Amino acid sequence: MIAPVQPPPDRVSPPPEDAQDGVSAARDPWVLEEVGALTRETLGERVTAELRALLVAGRLAPGEKLSLRRVAEALGVSMMPVREAVSRLAADRALEVLPGRAVRVPMLTLGQFRELTRLRLVVEGFAAEEAARHATPEQIAQVAAHEAAFRRAATADPPDAAGAVAANRDLHFALYEAAGMPSLIEMIERLWLKAGPILNIDMRGEPRRLKGGSAMQAHAALLDALRRRDSAAARAALEADIAAAAAHIESVGRLAS
Amino acid sequence: MIAPVQPPPDRVSPPPEDAQDGVSAARDPWVLEEVGALTRETLGERVTAELRALLVAGRLAPGEKLSLRRVAEALGVSMMPVREAVSRLAADRALEVLPGRAVRVPMLTLGQFRELTRLRLVVEGFAAEEAARHATPEQIAQVAAHEAAFRRAATADPPDAAGAVAANRDLHFALYEAAGMPSLIEMIERLWLKAGPILNIDMRGEPRRLKGGSAMQAHAALLDALRRRDSAAARAALEADIAAAAAHIESVGRLAS
DNA sequence: CCAACCTAACTGTGATCACAGATCACGACA
DNA sequence: TGTCGTGATCTGTGATCACAGTTAGGTTGG
Numbered sequence: 001m002i003a004p005v006q007p008p009p010d011r012v013s014p015p016p017e018d019a020q021d022g023v024s025a026a027r028d029p030w031v032l033e034e035v036g037a038l039t040r041e042t043l044g045e046r047v048t049a050e051l052r053a054l055l056v057a058g059r060l061a062p063g064e065k066l067s068l069r070r071v072a073e074a075l076g077v078s079m080m081p082v083r084e085a086v087s088r089l090a091a092d093r094a095l096e097v098l099p100g101r102a103v104r105v106p107m108l109t110l111g112q113f114r115e116l117t118r119l120r121l122v123v124e125g126f127a128a129e130e131a132a133r134h135a136t137p138e139q140i141a142q143v144a145a146h147e148a149a150f151r152r153a154a155t156a157d158p159p160d161a162a163g164a165v166a167a168n169r170d171l172h173f174a175l176y177e178a179a180g181m182p183s184l185i186e187m188i189e190r191l192w193l194k195a196g197p198i199l200n201i202d203m204r205g206e207p208r209r210l211k212g213g214s215a216m217q218a219h220a221a222l223l224d225a226l227r228r229r230d231s232a233a234a235r236a237a238l239e240a241d242i243a244a245a246a247a248h249i250e251s252v253g254r255l256a257s
Numbered sequence: 258m259i260a261p262v263q264p265p266p267d268r269v270s271p272p273p274e275d276a277q278d279g280v281s282a283a284r285d286p287w288v289l290e291e292v293g294a295l296t297r298e299t300l301g302e303r304v305t306a307e308l309r310a311l312l313v314a315g316r317l318a319p320g321e322k323l324s325l326r327r328v329a330e331a332l333g334v335s336m337m338p339v340r341e342a343v344s345r346l347a348a349d350r351a352l353e354v355l356p357g358r359a360v361r362v363p364m365l366t367l368g369q370f371r372e373l374t375r376l377r378l379v380v381e382g383f384a385a386e387e388a389a390r391h392a393t394p395e396q397i398a399q400v401a402a403h404e405a406a407f408r409r410a411a412t413a414d415p416p417d418a419a420g421a422v423a424a425n426r427d428l429h430f431a432l433y434e435a436a437g438m439p440s441l442i443e444m445i446e447r448l449w450l451k452a453g454p455i456l457n458i459d460m461r462g463e464p465r466r467l468k469g470g471s472a473m474q475a476h477a478a479l480l481d482a483l484r485r486r487d488s489a490a491a492r493a494a495l496e497a498d499i500a501a502a503a504a505h506i507e508s509v510g511r512l513a514s
Numbered sequence: 515c516c517a518a519c520c521t522a523a524c525t526g527t528g529a530t531c532a533c534a535g536a537t538c539a540c541g542a543c544a
Numbered sequence: 545t546g547t548c549g550t551g552a553t554c555t556g557t558g559a560t561c562a563c564a565g566t567t568a569g570g571t572t573g574g
Contacts, residue, residue, distance in 0.1 A: 042527070044344070068556065080528050083556085084344050087301070091345035093443065099297050100536045101555055115438050122383050123444075181372050183451070186350065187380075187444060194440070299557070325526065337558050340526085357566050358525060517574085525566070536555070544547080 043077055044084035050075065051085055055094055055105070056192050057165055058200025062107040062254070066095070094193040105197050107256040116195050117246040121239050123187055124172070128222070128238040130179035132231035139178040140226055146171035147219050154216060165200050171219060175226070175238075198249060214244040300334055301341035307332065308342055312351055312362070313449050314422055315457025319364040319511070323352070351450040362454050364513040373452050374503040380444055381429070381499065382492045387436035389483055389491035396435040397483050403428035404476050411473060422457050428476060432483070432495075455506060471501040 051071075054060045068086060072079045086103055089095040097103045108116070135143075146167050153163035169192070176185050218241035225233035249255075308328075311317045325343060329336045343360055346352040354360045365373070392400075403424050410420035426449075433442050449456075475498035482490035506512075 044527080048348070067554080069554085078529050079556095080530090084341075084527095086556095087341050087344055088348040091305070091348060093440075097556075098536095102536095103556080112440070115440055119438070119441055119444070122379065126379050181376070183350075183369070183372055183448075184376060187376070187447075190444075190447075191440075301557080324524080326524085335559050336526095337560090341557095343526095354526075359567095360526080515574105517572105519570105519572080521568105521570085523566105523568085525564100527563085527565105529560105529562080531558105531560080533557085533559105534555100535557105536553105538551105538553085540550090540552100542547105542549085544545100 043081040044088075047071075047075060047077065047081045048085040048088055051089060052094070052189075052193060055089075056169060056189075056196035056200070057162070058197055060105045060197055061201050062105050062197045062256075065102045065104040067102055089193070092190050092193060094190070106194070108194070108198050109257060110250070110255045113195070113198060113246070113249070113255055116191060117242065120188075120191050120195070120242050123184070123191065124176070124242065125235045125239055127176045127179045127181070127184055127188060128234040129231040130181065130184075131175050131177075132226055132229055132234035134180055135175075135178035135226055135229075139174065140223075142174045143171060143178070143226060144223055146174055147223050150219060151216055154213075168215070175222070178226075198254065199245060201254065215241060218244065300338040304328075304332060304334065304338045304342040305345055308346060309351070309446075309450060312346070313426060313446075313453035313457070314419070315454055317362045317454055318458050319362050319454045319513075322359045322361040324359055346450070349447050349450060351447070363451070365451075365455050366514060367507070367512045370452070370455065370503070370506065370512055373448060374499065377445075377448050377452070377499050378496050380441070380448065381433070382496055384433045384436045384438070384441055384445060385479070385491040385495040386488040387438065387441075388432050388434075389486055389488035391437055392432075392435035392483055392486075396431065397480075399431045400428060400435070400483060401480055403431055404480050407476060408473055411470075425472070432479070435483075455511065456502060458511065472498060475501065 051060075060066075066086070068079050068082050071086075072082045075082070086095055086097070090097050090103065093106060095103055096106045131139075150164055150167035150171055153160040153167055156163075173185070173188075176188055179185075218237050221237035222234055222241065225231075225237055308317075317323075323343070325336050325339050328343075329339045332339070343352055343354070347354050347360065350363060352360055353363045388396075407421055407424035407428055410417040410424055413420075430442070430445075433445055436442075475494050478494035479491055479498065482488075482494055
């Protein structure tokens, strides 16, 4: 279930230190600039990313309990980075630590879920408007690629639920990326982190929502609006997508009291 | 500068365990219900709250460096809870940990500040609308009380800068509380956490912005709209408040490149 | 007088240990 | 047979230690 943490591909042991140059050009780093500050990722950040991915994909069900030691063992790291990751996610209410005992995935009440949905309509709707205004052709092409991937996964037989969830996420965030507002994306990521477990839990196993096609319809309308740079239409399409998904979740009703 | 962490007033040693009852009424907990789950606050949470308060109040300047060990010593706790607090705040981009060296308060660029301002307009504007629709008379009275406190602090001679900052914060969040959307408040708190250091840094020492009175004017309009339950006017007043503050910050220009 | 080196102090990160408290299963008593 | 006490086990929290990497300051060599 939880994959062991792999060493990051760009992880490099101490910087080459540029040993082969003499005195000249010591202040002109040539290509050294474009290697770009080699992002050193701490173990805690990697565990955080791992757990975040599991949450937004619905791989961790609401109410599911986690144990720091178990997660640490599963990921092949010490308990310390897991503590850091859980602490961060708990600060975002993406996980909750029970007063006495374990940490678990929060169980949303109907009221909480509806609030989250309203906030998504406001924030992601705004992002869609901005994206329609500022998207470059390349960015639109990326959204289109993810839209195609989603359609393929949804119409496959049998439907590729995991692929559809991933493509849906990529599509949405490619759109939001086009808004060019990093803090906005962070906000949306936090919303997805809270809504992900309940939104995507029943995707795997019984992807009945994919059959309806409302998501594909909304995505197509969104892409069309994006190409026409029609911000109002983009917002409307995205709101339809969110509303349809929320209505489905409410109908199957796995929400808490 | 950093106050030592006090033991929480409601901290209680293990629950009374109700030793004096016999067999009867064992299922009827009398008054035991109303004691209410005694909220146990962990040390890490307290340090987090302390740092958050310092950030939103502008007591920590952008670019200021923190040291885990120093903060721990100043607060009279071990390094561990401070690590947790900094880790959480760093996840919110309210602090940033430099790859090699210390942790510091982020320095916003002009672009980042403008993005934050736009997001505040969207999110807090929405909150103001909702608050105008759903505020109870008691909540409106609370907003009014904070508004009066702000006016007193701003018009005092000499101006009570710290008091004005606190009253301004209380006023805004009393308003947002009236919207009745907890996750929305969390979102706004995160925005304030990022904008606080730059928004309030020059309040203390040289509270020249208070003289202008634009804040008092916007607050009065906001309160009036709230009483008339005019959501559009409430949003407009709040947007004017935010825009005026942002314009002032940009004019004094302590923003990074 | 300036620059380069080098050492000492300090940084966050991660691991390990200790501990209070909660849960759960088992067994004794009514 | 049902209920309560009780100990073993596991939980997150906090403290302490070890370490690689960085910074700053002093010193030496030019």
